Amino acid sequence: MASNEDTNSRLPRLGAKSTRRADVVPGALASLETTLPPTPLKKLLAADGASVYVLSVDQALLDAVHEAAGDQYPIHIVTEWSKLISVIRDGHCKIVLLDADMAITQFDKRIAELHELELSLVILLAAPRNTAQELIGMLSDRSVHRLLIKPAAVGITRLLLESALGRYLQLREQSHQSLEEEIENLRRHPPEAQRTRWPAWLLATALVSLLLGAVLVAGVMRLNSAGPSAPQSSVSETADVVPPANAGGPAAIEPNNASGQAATVTADSAAVSADDPLSAELARAAQALAEGRIAEPMGDSALDLYAAIVAGDPGHVEANQQLTVIIDTLFDQAESLLLDDALEEAAATIEHIRRVRPSTGRLAFLETQLTRARELEAQAAELAAAVAASEQAATPNEFESLLAIAATRLAQDRLVEPAGDSATAYLERALAIAPDDPRLLEMRSQLAAAVAARARIVLDNGDIEQVSVLADAAFRLGADSDTLTLLRIDLGNARELAAERARSDTFATGLQRLREGLLLAPENDSALYHLGVLRREQPNYPGLAAPWLELTETIAAEARAALAAQDFAAGESAIAALSDAGADATLVQGVREDLEAARRQAEYLSTAVPASELELLEFDLPEYPAGAVRSNTEGWVDLEFIVGADGAPRELVVVASEPQGRFEEAALAAVGTYRFMPYELSGRIYERLVRLRVRFLLQ
Numbered sequence: 001m002a003s004n005e006d007t008n009s010r011l012p013r014l015g016a017k018s019t020r021r022a023d024v025v026p027g028a029l030a031s032l033e034t035t036l037p038p039t040p041l042k043k044l045l046a047a048d049g050a051s052v053y054v055l056s057v058d059q060a061l062l063d064a065v066h067e068a069a070g071d072q073y074p075i076h077i078v079t080e081w082s083k084l085i086s087v088i089r090d091g092h093c094k095i096v097l098l099d100a101d102m103a104i105t106q107f108d109k110r111i112a113e114l115h116e117l118e119l120s121l122v123i124l125l126a127a128p129r130n131t132a133q134e135l136i137g138m139l140s141d142r143s144v145h146r147l148l149i150k151p152a153a154v155g156i157t158r159l160l161l162e163s164a165l166g167r168y169l170q171l172r173e174q175s176h177q178s179l180e181e182e183i184e185n186l187r188r189h190p191p192e193a194q195r196t197r198w199p200a201w202l203l204a205t206a207l208v209s210l211l212l213g214a215v216l217v218a219g220v221m222r223l224n225s226a227g228p229s230a231p232q233s234s235v236s237e238t239a240d241v242v243p244p245a246n247a248g249g250p251a252a253i254e255p256n257n258a259s260g261q262a263a264t265v266t267a268d269s270a271a272v273s274a275d276d277p278l279s280a281e282l283a284r285a286a287q288a289l290a291e292g293r294i295a296e297p298m299g300d301s302a303l304d305l306y307a308a309i310v311a312g313d314p315g316h317v318e319a320n321q322q323l324t325v326i327i328d329t330l331f332d333q334a335e336s337l338l339l340d341d342a343l344e345e346a347a348a349t350i351e352h353i354r355r356v357r358p359s360t361g362r363l364a365f366l367e368t369q370l371t372r373a374r375e376l377e378a379q380a381a382e383l384a385a386a387v388a389a390s391e392q393a394a395t396p397n398e399f400e401s402l403l404a405i406a407a408t409r410l411a412q413d414r415l416v417e418p419a420g421d422s423a424t425a426y427l428e429r430a431l432a433i434a435p436d437d438p439r440l441l442e443m444r445s446q447l448a449a450a451v452a453a454r455a456r457i458v459l460d461n462g463d464i465e466q467v468s469v470l471a472d473a474a475f476r477l478g479a480d481s482d483t484l485t486l487l488r489i490d491l492g493n494a495r496e497l498a499a500e501r502a503r504s505d506t507f508a509t510g511l512q513r514l515r516e517g518l519l520l521a522p523e524n525d526s527a528l529y530h531l532g533v534l535r536r537e538q539p540n541y542p543g544l545a546a547p548w549l550e551l552t553e554t555i556a557a558e559a560r561a562a563l564a565a566q567d568f569a570a571g572e573s574a575i576a577a578l579s580d581a582g583a584d585a586t587l588v589q590g591v592r593e594d595l596e597a598a599r600r601q602a603e604y605l606s607t608a609v610p611a612s613e614l615e616l617l618e619f620d621l622p623e624y625p626a627g628a629v630r631s632n633t634e635g636w637v638d639l640e641f642i643v644g645a646d647g648a649p650r651e652l653v654v655v656a657s658e659p660q661g662r663f664e665e666a667a668l669a670a671v672g673t674y675r676f677m678p679y680e681l682s683g684r685i686y687e688r689l690v691r692l693r694v695r696f697l698l699q
Contacts, residue, residue: 046074050168051092052161053077055084056099060151061126065097068157073165081110088117095164097148100127100135107135111143120171122164126150139339156365281309282318294326295352302326307356327357334366343373399437402430406443415451416473423447424473448477455487464498467491503541506534514547519555520577527551532581552583556591563598571595597684604679604688608640611692615677617647622670622694628662629698635659636695637667645685647676655691667694 045051051074054065062077069075076093078084081102087093096114100107114121126148127135138144145167146160285305288294295303303326309319330353337346350366357363409415409423416424427447430440455470471487510530513519518526531548534541559574575595578588628635638656641649649671654664671692679688 042071042074045165050074050094050165051076052095052097052164053084053087053093054097054099055079055081055102056097056126058099058101058126058150061099064152064154064157065161067154068161073161085113085117088114088121091118094118094120094168095122095124097124097126099150100125100131108138108143111138115143120168120175122167122171124148124160124164126152155361156368278309278313278316278319281305285309285319285322289322289326295330295349298355303330303352303356323356327353331362331366338366338369338373341373341377343370343377346370346373399430399433402426402433403437403439403443406430406447410443410447410450413450415447415454416470424451424477427477444477448474448479449483451477452479452483452487456490459487459490459494462494462498464491464494467494503534503538506530507541507544510534511547514551519551519558520574528555528577528581535582552578552581552587555583556587559591560594563594566598566602568595568599571598597686600681601686604686605642606689608689608691611676611690614643614679614688614690616674617677618673618675620670620673622663622666622696624696624698625662625666628696632698633659633662634695634697635663636693637663638691638693639667639671640689640691641671643676643679643688643690645678645687647678649674649676663694663696666696670694 052065052069053076054062055078056062057079065075076087078087084093084096088096098110111123114123123144124146125135125138125144128150135144135147139147146163148157148160285302288300288305289302293301295301298304302322306319306323306326309316310323313319330349334346334349334353337343337349346366347370350363350370353360353363353366403426406423406426409421409426414422416422419425424447427440427444430437431444434440451470451474455467455474458470459467467487468491471484471491474487475484507530509525510527513525513527513530520526520528523529528551531544531551534544535548538544555574555578559571559578562568562570562574571591572595575588575591578591627633635658637654639652640655641652644650652668652671654668657664657667671694678685680686
């Protein structure tokens with residue numbers, strides 16, 4: 001007799017073994033780092049309370065922060081000051097990025113409020129360039145850790161996040177050291193009633209805190225040394241950029257390393273083995289460091305000597321470590337000098353760093369800050385010179401000259417242009433000298449009337465932007481209020497008329513593109529682009545509803561046709577375009593569901609599953625070939641076929657048989673008559689590719 005069964009239903013589980021968890025013994029603890037998956041840094045930071053809370057509604061800033069943080073830093077967005085206060089008070093926030101646009105008034109008091117809630121809070125500020133200058137003092141007094149200029153670049157944002165984390169780790173380590181000192185003090189001098197044991201809460205707190213800190217620091221160091229988003233440099237760029245307290249005395253430098261701990265470098269730390277072929281060079285570099293020759297003189301400083309050793313032996317551990325500490329310190333000194341407006345000294349320090357590490361991201365950031373500081377210094381100098389010049393007493397001849405030139409420009413009809421050489425410009429300069437001179441007041445009245453009249457002429461010619469400039473000038477000159485009111489009313493009407501004309505042109509262009517079949521392309525000149533712009537500006541524009549419905553339904557139909565042809569990229573593009581243009585949400589969701597169904601159908605037809613996954617409704621056993629019966633032959637046939645939406649098999653293919661040439665026709669004939677329950681998922685019928693083995697057995 002013949003039977004059918006799934007190909008793999010009775011296969012033994014080869015190689016299966018019983019498993020149990022290995023016993024963990026003290027000697028095995030050292031290998032856990034290599035046998036267990038490392039905890040992601042993001043989880044370590046969140047567990048330690050080092051989440052970064054961002055107070056902002058600026059989407060561009062939030063996008064930059066998320067991209068810079070990646071999967072390393074836990075980021076939380078808050079949009080209300082009260083919410084930020086709450087999470088800080090609850091101890092969930094140790095690092096915060098404040099958008100100055102959210103609370104520009106009394107900002108110093110708000111910063112002080114945060115520090116009262118959490119003394120070790122690390123605060124970053126984000127502000128536009130015109131506001132940042134007002135907040136620079138907060139960097140000097142250390143109430144704010146770093147300042148981010150908006151719009152924020154992703155690379156600079158990442159550097160600031162790394163710097164904030166380094167500062168947090170440094171503050172955290174300091175608090176742990178204080179705790180250890182307190183424990184040691186209690187151990188040495190316990191209270192009379194408790195000399196035989198320490199407080200349990202203090203021991204538990206210290207142990208848990210120190211263990212978590214060790215794991216967190218290890219995670220940060222591992223990420224900074226091997227993570228895909230770490231800066232590509234042999235020198236650590238994740239150091240906390242805090243200006244050193246002894247920037248003026250280089251004999252002993254104490255930069256912050258990547259874990260936030262202070263590392264003091266002296267000549268003794270450069271001691272090397274006599275077997276090291278570079279021992280003489282290392283000793284010379286260490287001597288330079290001990291004598292305070294950090295970066296100068298060039299060629300005989302610790303910076304240059306260690307850099308020379310690394311150039312000859314890039315893997316030299318001692319030289320790389322010392323060079324890293326020196327460069328990190330120079331970075332800190334450069335930032336401190338920039339904050340103190342010592343631009344030339346900062347430039348010299350940056351030049352030292354460039355000699356050895358010319359392509360680090362942190363160096364590029366400092367160079368940009370230096371350039372901006374120099375530009376601000378130059379602008380301040382120009383402003384001071386201009387103020388000094390304006391404060392000089394004007395001579396009567398200067399006033400008369402300005403008055404005469406203003407009258408000439410008025411006669412020439414050069415009322416407000418060109419800038420600096422118009423009647424308005426000279427009149428304003430003369431008014432600064434003698435504001436009460438009756439001749440000036442008379443000329444001012446004449447000029448105001450002339451500017452208002454010019455504005456009326458320009459308005460009639462349709463140059464709306466120029467009218468706005470002239471109307472503002474007439475207002476500053478004191479033109480008649482009734483004249484200005486009528487002019488502004490007419491200007492508003494003209495603007496509305498121009499806007500209506502623009503909407504009409506957009507509508508006409510959108511209809512034309514729809515008739516031409518240009519539904520989605522060109523990108524900024526398609527039917528969807530023009531009608532979408534009009535719909536966003538004026539959703540109820542007369543006559544828009546019908547062509548908009550036709551357009552979106554046509555795009556949806558073309559998207560479904562693309563999905564039927566398995567052109568998923570075209571379908572995704574159409575769905576994205578409809579969603580961005582604000583098409584009906586139900587329509588967009590329907591096409592999106594069709595996309596998911598089309599992908600699922602393609603997957604079902606590419607991978608065969610056992611026929612037992614479908615319910616078999618009707619079947620007849622194959623007819624046993626007479627020749628096989630006479631020869632007492634048994635065997636089997638493996639078939640693959642598609643169960644269609646009607647449950648009938650189609651496209652039957654023999655994939656294997658044993659013996660070959662005896663049972664294939666009988667198996668194909670029998671399975672072709674089978675009927676399955678169509679496969680249904682979430683209300684949709686799918687075709688499935690299945691595999692079936694038909695066995696031929698003699699009883």
